[in-house]
Amino acid sequence: MVRNYKRKTNRGEAYSKEQLRVAVNDVETGKMGLKKASKLYKIPRSTIRDHVKGRRGLKSSTLGRSADIGFEEEKKNSRGN
Numbered sequence: 001m002v003r004n005y006k007r008k009t010n011r012g013e014a015y016s017k018e019q020l021r022v023a024v025n026d027v028e029t030g031k032m033g034l035k036k037a038s039k040l041y042k043i044p045r046s047t048i049r050d051h052v053k054g055r056r057g058l059k060s061s062t063l064g065r066s067a068d069i070g071f072e073e074e075k076k077n078s079r080g081n
Helices: 017-029 034-041 045-052 071-080
Strands: none
Touching: 017 034, 017 045, 034 045
């Protein structure tokens, strides 16, 4: 088992929710195109496109899929065992 895991990438830390929101807004309002917004804000083009088309919600604070049950419920269930 790994005791001191160190992330090898900066995935999830490269841009903030606010930067993403501004980039999506700029593309939706026609201020700039998708490619220019991607380069300016350093956000992948596909990510901006997905948000513009409504395929994704805002970036969450965690990576990966969302949990089926909430943290509090899981915590409550683990106490009973």
